[in-house]
Amino acid sequence: MKLLVCVSKTPETTTKIQLTPDQAALDERGVNYIMNPYDEWYALVRAMELKEAVGGTVTLLNVGPADNDAVIRKGLAIGADDAIRVDATEGGSLFIARQIAAQAKEGAYDIIFFGKETIDCNGSEVGAMVAELLDLAYVGDASKLEVNGTAATVTRDIEGGVQVVEVNTPFALSAAKGMAEQRIPNMRGIMMAKTKPLKVVPAVEASPTTRVQHYDLPPAKSAVRLIDPENMDELVRLLHEEAKVI
Amino acid sequence: MVLVFAEASNGKFKKAAFEAVTYGAKTAAALGTECHALTLGEADAAGELGRYGAQKVYHLNAPELATFDSAVYTAAIAGAAQAIGAKVIVLMHNSTGKNLVGRLAARLEAGSAPGVNALPKVEGGKFTVRKAVFSGKAFAEVEILTDYKIISLAGNSIPVEESGAAVAVESLNVALPAPKTKVLETKRAEGITPLPEAELVVSGGRGLKGPENWGVITDLADALGATTACSRPVADVHWRPHHEHVGQTGVAIRPNLYIAAGISGAIQHLAGVNSSKTIVVINKDPEAPFFKAADYGVVGDLFEVLPRLTEAIKKHKGV
Ligand SMILES: Cc1cc2nc3c(=O)[nH]c(=O)nc-3n(C[C@H](O)[C@H](O)[C@H](O)COP(=O)(O)OP(=O)(O)OC[C@H]3O[C@@H](n4cnc5c(N)ncnc54)[C@H](O)[C@@H]3O)c2cc1C
Ligand SMILES: Cc1cc2nc3c(=O)[nH]c(=O)nc-3n(C[C@H](O)[C@H](O)[C@H](O)COP(=O)(O)OP(=O)(O)OC[C@H]3O[C@@H](n4cnc5c(N)ncnc54)[C@H](O)[C@@H]3O)c2cc1C
Numbered sequence: 001m002k003l004l005v006c007v008s009k010t011p012e013t014t015t016k017i018q019l020t021p022d023q024a025a026l027d028e029r030g031v032n033y034i035m036n037p038y039d040e041w042y043a044l045v046r047a048m049e050l051k052e053a054v055g056g057t058v059t060l061l062n063v064g065p066a067d068n069d070a071v072i073r074k075g076l077a078i079g080a081d082d083a084i085r086v087d088a089t090e091g092g093s094l095f096i097a098r099q100i101a102a103q104a105k106e107g108a109y110d111i112i113f114f115g116k117e118t119i120d121c122n123g124s125e126v127g128a129m130v131a132e133l134l135d136l137a138y139v140g141d142a143s144k145l146e147v148n149g150t151a152a153t154v155t156r157d158i159e160g161g162v163q164v165v166e167v168n169t170p171f172a173l174s175a176a177k178g179m180a181e182q183r184i185p186n187m188r189g190i191m192m193a194k195t196k197p198l199k200v201v202p203a204v205e206a207s208p209t210t211r212v213q214h215y216d217l218p219p220a221k222s223a224v225r226l227i228d229p230e231n232m233d234e235l236v237r238l239l240h241e242e243a244k245v246i
Numbered sequence: 247m248v249l250v251f252a253e254a255s256n257g258k259f260k261k262a263a264f265e266a267v268t269y270g271a272k273t274a275a276a277l278g279t280e281c282h283a284l285t286l287g288e289a290d291a292a293g294e295l296g297r298y299g300a301q302k303v304y305h306l307n308a309p310e311l312a313t314f315d316s317a318v319y320t321a322a323i324a325g326a327a328q329a330i331g332a333k334v335i336v337l338m339h340n341s342t343g344k345n346l347v348g349r350l351a352a353r354l355e356a357g358s359a360p361g362v363n364a365l366p367k368v369e370g371g372k373f374t375v376r377k378a379v380f381s382g383k384a385f386a387e388v389e390i391l392t393d394y395k396i397i398s399l400a401g402n403s404i405p406v407e408e409s410g411a412a413v414a415v416e417s418l419n420v421a422l423p424a425p426k427t428k429v430l431e432t433k434r435a436e437g438i439t440p441l442p443e444a445e446l447v448v449s450g451g452r453g454l455k456g457p458e459n460w461g462v463i464t465d466l467a468d469a470l471g472a473t474t475a476c477s478r479p480v481a482d483v484h485w486r487p488h489h490e491h492v493g494q495t496g497v498a499i500r501p502n503l504y505i506a507a508g509i510s511g512a513i514q515h516l517a518g519v520n521s522s523k524t525i526v527v528i529n530k531d532p533e534a535p536f537f538k539a540a541d542y543g544v545v546g547d548l549f550e551v552l553p554r555l556t557e558a559i560k561k562h563k564g565v
Contacts, residue, residue: 015380093358094352126348129352132320132349137315137316137426159341162489164430165428177488210359215379215385215387217384218384224542225541225542227543232544239503239524240562
């Protein structure tokens with residue numbers, strides 16, 4: 001099977017978000033970047049498991065600048081065979097989707113894996129965009145994937161439960177928790193990753209469709225109001241009369 | 247024109263659909279245009295959507311729409327928008343919406359904003375929406391630059407408002423492609439409000455010590471009519487089902503009330519719950535970081551505090 005895993009780079013999960021003084025961007029000082037957890041833990045690992053079970057190749061794809069190569073190398077250390085980076089400094093979900101679609105079309109992959117969402121922009125839309133651009137089936141928030149030849153059964157998370165869907169290759173999915181277990185790259189993987197092919201290709205033309213005007217942080221919470229643990233009637237009264245939530 | 251895709255679940259509309267129609271009606275008013283609603287597949291009493299401000303309601307039902315397929319639903323919604331000349335499309339930011347926003351944006355070459363949490367700003371020809379980014383740790387004001395605009399509304403972001411009356415349901419003719427997926431089975435916990443839609447949530451963490459102790463959480467949830475949630479380690483060791491896991495890598499929620507017991511308040515946990523309107527934290531450790539994010543705090547043993555709170559709720563409700 002030819003498997004493509006789209007990976008993005010995001011600030012590490014414990015990052016304290018601070019903005020530049022003009023609020024136009026994230027203040028990147030001291031921010032550590034990682035591979036988006038959904039892409040790494042679930043999409044990439046499930047693709048690796050499938051390759052191990054039925055043979056084939058796992059290709060990583062990232063759209064971004066050269067700084068992203070460290071994240072891509074980590075994916076190669078986890079076990080992907082090769083990688084493509086579309087060299088781009090612009091963003092925007094549809095721009096990114098058009099870049100992925102252009103590469104995916106050329107590679108004729110059986111399954112294109114995405115993460116459920118990036119943990120920075122929380123868009124949860126790039127995978128569906130690529131599917132539409134390539135006229136493919138798409139299953140979002142997939143927590144389980146079983147493949148049998150060209151047929152696949154995908155379980156997707158829905159509100160308060162799951163839905164089991166049958167689909168044929170080629171198709172695209174976005175991976176959520178449950179699809180696989182995180183893998184830590186070993187020394188051999190890290191050494192091998194250094195020599196695996198990472199092809200850099202230019203971006204295709206695409207005009208922006210959205211523009212972030214500015215960012216702001218949630219207002220600081222006022223200090224917590226402590227309630228006597230013996231007096232839960234008082235808490236109920238406050239929730240009813242002050243917070244008006246019950 | 248604004249078109250709202252109002253999803254029905256097993257033929258019934260839920261609050262989130264009324265929120266989306268309310269949002270669409272207010273957006274249409276700001277733009278000086280009309281709001282129409284569309285529903286697909288099985289749907290009872292779709293004309294009721296008129297109450298929330300839809301001037302027209304369309305209902306499309308065809309065998310291809312009986313179960314969800316993102317390509318078919320996309321063709322239906324995009325086709326309806328084109329047929330009626332709608333440029334702004336509003337969806338619900340739920341599992342269905344997440345499968346559709348991207349497809350619609352690609353199909354209509356549109357700018358999109360998934361998970362907006364406030365009405366758009368419409369000024370000087372600019373259309374700007376607000377959404378949470380960095381998993382709730384910040385907000386972004388995003389301008390949509392294209393003619394078509396695709397928005398999905400995060401649940402519990404705006405109050406439902408009645409502003410009209412039920413209308414007659416109209417049909418529409420839209421060409422549909424063959425589905426690319428086949429639904430084999432749908433499993434849903436019955437009778438419980440799913441977390442993303444819940445207004446009241448009671449959540450437990452490792453401080454509960456084991457799954458056998460969850461009675462104190464479920465008793466309080468039952469008394470309140472709340473949905474239960476948990477921290478990630480609790481779901482990881484299967485004390486609770488994984489769909490209850492909230493946080494950065496779980497479900498992101500924004501209920502009116504979030505009660506957290508025996509949860510320390512790690513940054514990844516807070517990322518999924520800090521949009522809650524009111525947060526109550528119960529923890530025996532006064533230094534637990536969660537107290538910094540809480541509105542009300544109780545320093546004490548959850549095994550004593552939770553049953554007391556449950557009794558107080560019952561008393562309040564006159565049970
Ligand atoms: C600080 C900041 C500033 C930004 N500024 C702008 C701006 O000015 N204008 C603008 O239009 N947008 C801007 N963006 C948005 C950003 O460029 C993209 O929209 C974003 O990276 C895609 O994120 P998403 O949350 O929409 O992706 P999602 O739809 O949540 O991603 C789903 C999946 O798609 C794949 N994927 C996503 N991104 C990539 C990628 N780059 N390469 C390969 N696969 C990928 C991954 O598998 C991911 O899990 C900004 C984002 C950030 C964090
Ligand atoms: C990349 C990444 C993503 C993550 N995503 C998530 C996520 O989505 N959601 C999430 O929840 N976590 C997530 N985590 C894990 C997170 O960092 C914390 O480890 C986790 O939230 C801790 O769970 P907890 O609060 O239940 O347990 P603990 O941190 O162990 O806290 C237990 C608390 O219970 C209190 N306690 C103990 N006994 C009692 C008692 N009798 N009465 C009252 N209080 C008591 C203790 O004082 C303590 O504060 C993530 C971590 C990483 C690295």
